[in-house]
Amino acid sequence: MNKNKIWILTVIIFLSAGYTGCSKSSGKNLNNTAVNVQVKEVTTLDGNEEIAYSGTIEESESTPLSFSGVGTVARVLVNEGDFVSKGQLLATLNEETYKNTYEMTLATLKQAEDAYKRLQPMYKNGNLPEVKLVEVETGLQQAKAAAAISKKSLDDCKLYSPVSGIVGKRSIEPGMTAMPNFSSITIVKIEKVFARVPIAENEIASVKKGDKAKIKIAALNNTEFNGTVEEIGILADPLAHTYKIKIGINNSNRQIKPGMICNVNLAKQNKSEGLFVPGNAVLVDEQGRNYVYAVSQNKTVKKYIKTGKLLKSGVEVTEGLNLGEQIVVAGLQKLVDNSLISIVNQ
Structure with missing residues (x-):
């Protein structure tokens, strides 16, 4: 029984060795059949490239636009792709709160103006201390400033385009909350x-x-x-x-x-002193290395190269080839190192 096992193992080893030998031989084109290929010479590049x-x-x-204040978007009057002119109204916020604030500051301003008009004659007649008039004048100036600020906030509820262009992006919809420094509409x-x-x-x-x-x-x-x-x-x-x-x-x-x-x-x-080959002549192996098939005495020689710039006319080769060498540019599929070849078109 042991002898049979030894004999079977010997046969398997023998067959495996024979199969390996045949596999290796098949990659070397031992039948001496020449592969038809096309070749070109390695050249330098002159002139423009x-x-x-x-x-x-x-x-x-690109002009991103945003509202100056916080508010709820009431209307958006443009869509992406629309052409807009300089000064065109793009969107509005709900004005109710800002309008009420403006009306309140107007009432305060009117009250301050009335007080100033009533007390100024008293000051001129010497019936009012100067310090009291200064307080009234200060209150009047503060009321004017508050009214101007609230008017500006009310005006800022409308978003206008500062330039003519195309609406490239619309980031707001009615009902959304607009925030300062958050781009609502972009004009391009x-x-x-x-x-x-x-x-x-x-x-x-x-x-x-x-x-x-x-x-x-x-x-x-x-x-x-x-x-x-x-x-x-x-x-x-x-x-x-x-x-x-x-x-x-x-x-x-x-x-x-x-x-x-x-x-x-x-x-x-082009001012490069490098060599150039057609892009279809450069192959890549399993390790990611670039190589070409050079021609020597009607046989191929596998040469590893280093590449540089990718140009419209081919690839720059910085190492691995010499000027004037012939390399295979067509018929590469059937080639291995040391394949017999027949040049059919140069």
């Missing part, structure tokens, strides 16, 4: 918009104000717009290590809306 980024559209101006201007784009810290030095850009917006059927770099941030995002730039875009017909995602190609004068 468009570098691809992603960004977000934002308004050129979108006749001109900005594409806000994060730029890596190792690339920000090459971006200049006035650089031209092409912006494509997927939400508008990939319509292309022209823009110009107008602002370059000086504070980096501490997590992403990027700087924000703003690219101005004319939007006179208001078809571009804040929040839209855009693809940006930024035209820059």
Whole structure:
């Protein structure tokens, strides 16, 4: 019985070894069948280059509006997306409390004015001490100030737009309690918009104000717009290590809306001394390392590389390749290291 077990175990080990050997051999293209591929040479980049980024559209101006006092919202006269003119009434608060307060201060003011008018002749005739007249005058001034304050509070129950623009956000509804410093309505201007784009810290030095850009917006059927770099941030995002730039875009017909995602190609004068390869030639292994298949005597050589900037024409290679080397750009699916290849199109 023990001999049978030993014999079975030996057979399993033998078969496993044979299967492993076959598996390893199958990955080396031992049947000598050449794989058809296309290749290109590693080159440098000369002249202007468009570098691809992603960004977000934002308004050129944003004006958040809030009521100056606390109160219950009575009416909201605009909706999001409405165009409003400077000075237009947007919303009102319930005025009852403020109106009563104003009427009370007016009554107090009238009383103070009457007292002053009655006592002033007595003071001139010497029948009233000066200190008493000063008290009356002080009371009159206090009443005037109180009336002015209550009138201002009553007027502040109406919210007017200080600028012309589009209602970008409406945060209040009738019946809600409005609070000071709580944005009730936001007015935005979108006749001109900005594409806000994060730029890596190792690339920000090459971006200049006035650089031209092409912006494509997927939400508008990939319509292309022209823009110009107008602002370059000086504070980096501490997590992403990027700087924000703003690219101005004319939007006179208001078809571009804040929040839209855009693809940006930024035209820059190339001064890089690095090498460039097509993006489809770069592969990634299980460890996340980038590599390409170079060509040597009609066979592939797997070469690990380090990459730099992602450009419209390809990827910058900072380490791992030499100028003029041939690399495989098509037919990569069937390749392994040391595969026999046939170049069908250069």
